[in-house]
Amino acid sequence: MERRGILFIMIDGMGSLPVRDGKTEWEITKTPNLDALAKRGVYGLMNPIGPGITPGSDTSHLNIFGYDPHIYYPGRGPLEALGAGIKLMEGDVAFRANLATVNRNMVVVDRRAGRIESADAARIAKSIERIEIDGLEFTFTHTVEHRGVVVVRGKGITASVGDTDPHEEGREVVQPEITAENERMARAIGKYTIEVYKRLSKHKLNKGRKLPANVVLLRGAGMYREVETFQKRFGMSACCIAGGALYKGIGRYIGMDVINVKGATATFDTDLAAKARAALKCLEKYDFVFLHIKAMDSQGHDGNVEKRIEMIKRIDRMVGMLADTKAVIVVTGDHSTPPTKRMHSFEPVPILISNVEARGYGINKFCEVECAWGELGTINGSAVVPMLLAYAGRTEKYGT
């Protein structure tokens, strides 16, 4: 059997619940290209991590890509750091970091320093690029607007440390609770926060700002460990096409090459056609192409049904550009983000595997409801890669 490539289209937060006349966005939106794919493939529903488990995007991607998050989830910090292009070393602890505004009592006035512009933030960040505290090295890497990543390197550090980010304004920056395990780390973080405040308060770009970027808030500590690469694990070279840093980070974490595509913004205005063209090109070189689309999730969080419907139409057009590939095509999501709930939910998501020889089940519409009746049944995310390997002709018979 010919070994084929795999194109994995991951629609973040795709699953939904009824939003109108008892129907979901997928039920009420015409998707001729996806319906055609489903007709020449197999389909079902998928619990990304398990029944009743509401997935985060990070844990869900790992599980679906064959890395049990209970073993391999490094926390959000390292994934964001990798997504920002930072080279991590074994044992580094990484945090997501915000430039923020505090008053002189260290009470947070604005968690985003007045949504400071990227250019200003980058210049301000220079003054805290590298700070040593008690023998530990703190590196701040600016990404977009107020956002960045802090990496801590040194002996005796740990990721068992709480956020300094109080997660709401009007509250003081948090001094992480000190435990027997984290004492060195927690104390250093306290000192780091003060040192950052001192340096940033003096920064000339902050002088004129009503909401100076005078502190760094940390959250999502995680320790980086190298994991077996996707290629080693499944024998497929792999790349990642994504706008969002987290998804690039997930790709890098499991050893995928990250392909940057102009116009791939991880927002509603992302250039799906550019991503599709990039994916087709990558399929010439890679066995496995992971194409991530973020906006449906964001629109789910915003409760915006109309924009989710519009994204479905755009995704369907993008699928039309891709349908002629010889690769096996997968379309699924990492979790549901029903606009009625405005948050991730545990309800299973549709999954289809197409461009494969398959029995004809007569699906009419690619949606949550009809997918429940498919051959795949309701599967766990961890079953996806093994099935894809089989459909792509990349497995051997077990036994004789």
Next chain:
Amino acid sequence: MERRGILFIMIDGMGSLPVRDGKTEWEITKTPNLDALAKRGVYGLMNPIGPGITPGSDTSHLNIFGYDPHIYYPGRGPLEALGAGIKLMEGDVAFRANLATVNRNMVVVDRRAGRIESADAARIAKSIERIEIDGLEFTFTHTVEHRGVVVVRGKGITASVGDTDPHEEGREVVQPEITAENERMARAIGKYTIEVYKRLSKHKLNKGRKLPANVVLLRGAGMYREVETFQKRFGMSACCIAGGALYKGIGRYIGMDVINVKGATATFDTDLAAKARAALKCLEKYDFVFLHIKAMDSQGHDGNVEKRIEMIKRIDRMVGMLADTKAVIVVTGDHSTPPTKRMHSFEPVPILISNVEARGYGINKFCEVECAWGELGTINGSAVVPMLLAYAGRTEKYGT
């Protein structure tokens, strides 16, 4: 998200196989209230313990309530003992026990001592309430008719001991096989049987009986160990409404409060309306209400299709009384008991979870066949509580 209560309706032995015109009792009986529940919920089939495993009621309930029976099943004895209201201590070994009739050669003439009446049995049992053998304490507690529970307490005892009950008439009372592990226990049980025979043979109430209750047959040895409570494990206060002792025992074993309801008899004549009223009242106080209905299973063992159909109608009426609760409602069974087989069978049972936000799958009839097409797919019993927690708004996101 609002945290809600859960009403768990367990229909013992609910699943079936075709009994008429290729249809099961559930397919041929009108169940408007259950159908309405299914329409505003999700549904599927459930293998209570696993595919191809024919569950006992005890092991099945444990698995569905989140206690893997391979780890937590204490044997039938302790569950019956707890159901009878006996306070067990860690390390006690409990047996189910029958008052029975033997001849002078210890051959069983009647396993139920002529189905002795409860009042007589209770008086006779007084004479063997507590017997000490070689430092081990044997306590007999009478329950109903010929039935009772024997608890053994003392050092060096074990539940690795066979039944003394030969399980058929015309055979001798069994002397449990002696092994290196159980020698003390097995010998004591042999002596206990003789001592019981001596005491009961002399009992004046036995003088006039054609089938004297002159021996105690033991079966289902199990050692009691305390387990983590359901409340601790899942963060939900819980109660149990059941007529049958076993089900009360299962509830007590996992720390549920047992609510006794007048008219709940675990028989065909049970008062389902009284149970429903009790359940609604319990939902004001408890997070999780386990409502057990026994009769369908008994009628399955008897091969009585008509009575099973009548029970389905009654259950549907009971569901009508319950449908307005704000709680999440679950309806399922612990196994199939097809009247064509007259015993438990491994075929999966229907499950529905209702009063939840759900996609509309257009089910027409709550039955084994249509449930196979539901969003839940064919799940394992162990997936039920995690899903219920999610539907009741009692879970957190895993990851970010």
